[in-house]
Amino acid sequence: MTTPTGPAAPREIDWIKLSPWIYTIALFVIWEVVVRILGVPPYVLPTPTAILLAAIEFWEAIWKNGLQTLMTTLAGFALAVVGGLAIGLLVGWSRAIYAGLYPLMIGFNSVPKVAVVPILVLWFGIGTVPAIITAFLISFFPVVVNVATGLATIEPEMEDVLKALGAKKLDIMLKVGIPRALPYFFGSLKVAITLAFVGSVIAETVAANSGVGHMMLTAQSNFQVPLVFAGLFVLAIEGIVAYALMAWVEKRMTGWAHRSGFAQ
């Protein structure tokens, strides 16, 4: 494919590229202005500038806890990727396994993970481990479902072509199933990483002595409302960066799926 390079077109502003920045800045400006005009007290909703000042003032705590949350999340996410891939392959392998495990997983997934944290604390004590496990538990499901879907939706005709050549189940998985499941797998990483943040922060707020969740809870009980919001922003930034990274990985790894209009 070639994009025509127009003859020295007048430099047009690329509004599509620019618009995320414009909208984000606009949000903060409106926020600042509205809070100031209405005179909302800072313990209800601080202005963005107040939040920024708090972030600078408590930079050390934010850095330390932000890193803690990031590490916890990534550890849980890594487990989810490995575990999800393994279970997804297992579930997608045969209809019988699928039928057996599916209701179990649905039931498991519908349990609110915050309700699991006390049990994890019981087993592992307060700290990083329950947070990692919560992040894992909440984020592995989409990986499993996506991988299993990729395997389960092999065109029956493709399967017939291979079977009539004497292909074994393993051949079909290696030649068709797994390559086919990869776009689904990489697509699920975006969802999984976002959920992993949810998981680790939930656990941190309930049972931890570090991490952004814990920091926000402490700040809240000290009425340091701007710091609470600063914590939110740290989470948002970490989330956006991680998401963008996963989107990039997805694009790099499964270029053919985008170009061929696969699975749309």
Next chain:
Amino acid sequence: MSVPVILDDVTHRYGGAGGTIALEGCSLSVRSGEFAAVVGPSGCGKSTLMKLATGLQFPFQGTVTVAGNRVTKPVTMAGMAFQNPTMLPWRTTLDNVMLPLEIAQPHRSRLRKHRAEYVEKAELLLETVGLKGFGSKFPWQLSGGMQQRASLCRALIHEPDLLMLDEPFGALDAFTREELWCVIRDLHAARGFTVILVTHDLREAVFLADRIFVMSARPGRILAERTVDFPRPRDLEINYTQAFQDVVHELRGHIREARAAA
């Protein structure tokens, strides 16, 4: 090499007791090296017949025999092509065409060592169907008709003894279709494999086949059998002869009856 295919009083039912009966008391026998065509109303069980003949499904009743052996597992040397080309989008066209070589023996064990030789063969085959130079393109960079031709190459690359074609030309324009008729005709003449072709196009059946089986509406069985003895090699021109038209006409009559009986 080629193989005979025999279905003896086959009944096939999908989905256990009370399920759909697709075929009932269906018998047909395709000789080694013969070009057989199967025509019949939609939903009468033609695709089912293909699946039974390749061991992808097993009959509820009756027996299927391929190459003298009763079929109890998928046959291992059949080439198949369907209406839908089902190319793998992450492989180039050449790699798609070569896929059977990675599965079927003896090629599977030879492929690594003799890769260059096989690539050459695949490229030659692509050239036969008018896809010279398209091997390095991805299937989604090809038109529907071109993908269909590539899928035909995939069905042939491992030199199968049995070629199963389930409406492979259905989605093509008239000219491409006639072009591919000739490709199949020539390959069949050169290699002498057994072919079973399912089609809705009666002219296609008459032009290509040695024998045409007409199926009844579901549950399908063989209503009529017509030997076509135009001398080979056949030229596209025979399409316009009176004798050809007469055979087509006769088949049309059978199909009409089959549909009316449904």
